[in-house]
Amino acid sequence: MSVAVFYHAGCPVCLGAEQMVADAIDHAKYDVEIVHLGDQSERITEAKTAGVKSVPALVLNDQVFHINFGASIDDLA
Amino acid sequence: MSVAVFYHAGCPVCLGAEQMVADAIDHAKYDVEIVHLGDQSERITEAKTAGVKSVPALVLNDQVFHINFGASIDDLA
Numbered sequence: 001m002s003v004a005v006f007y008h009a010g011c012p013v014c015l016g017a018e019q020m021v022a023d024a025i026d027h028a029k030y031d032v033e034i035v036h037l038g039d040q041s042e043r044i045t046e047a048k049t050a051g052v053k054s055v056p057a058l059v060l061n062d063q064v065f066h067i068n069f070g071a072s073i074d075d076l077a
Numbered sequence: 078m079s080v081a082v083f084y085h086a087g088c089p090v091c092l093g094a095e096q097m098v099a100d101a102i103d104h105a106k107y108d109v110e111i112v113h114l115g116d117q118s119e120r121i122t123e124a125k126t127a128g129v130k131s132v133p134a135l136v137l138n139d140q141v142f143h144i145n146f147g148a149s150i151d152d153l154a
Contacts, residue, residue: 004101020137024081026103060097068143 004030007047008056009038013070017056020067030060037076044077081107084124085133086115090147094133097144107137114153121154 006021008014018034025032035043037055047057051064054072058065083098085091095111102109112120114132124134128141131149135142 002100016140017142020135020140020142023079024103024107024137025101026105028103030101058097060101063093063097065094065097066145 002030002061003059004032005050005059006032006034006056007037007043007052007059008034009071009076010036011055011070013068014056017058017067017070021058037073041076044073048073079107079138080136081109082127082136083109083111083133084114084120084129084136085111086148086153087113088132088147090145091133094135094144094147098135114150118153121150125150 004021004025006018008018021032037044037047050059050062052059052073054066055070056067058067081102083095085095098109114121114124127136127139129136129150131143132147133144135144
């Protein structure tokens with residue numbers, strides 16, 4: 001099973017992207033985890049280490065996809 | 078069946094995102110079409126009308142998701 005982690009911060013841009021992730025990702029192939037970095041600030045370091053520069057971002061296995069541009073991750077720390 | 082159209086221009090950023098689309102989108106739910114705007118410049122107007130500002134971009138039904146930032150669509154026209 002592959003791992004998909006969606007990092008967001010609750011912004012309007014994030015919510016649209018979250019819907020996309022929930023609807024469109026193949027759940028038969030991917031374990032999808034949604035991480036709200038505003039609520040779970042202890043996971044910001046993990047997100048940065050994965051290469052996340054802004055949210056919303058989707059990490060598929062170890063590849064980062066930044067979706068549109070919501071907020072710089074540096075503004076969340 | 079929902080419609081997913083992935084617009085790209087063959088750039089390295091696009092190729093990574095294309096892999097993501099091919100692998101991760103639920104093909105049971107979405108008919109996925111890949112459009113290379115470099116080769117199919119007649120579809121640039123359609124992409125702009127859908128709200129595409131840069132490629133790679135994924136249009137799910139009528140919602141646009143710009144992924145990372147490859148190239149401005151204005152540079153392709």
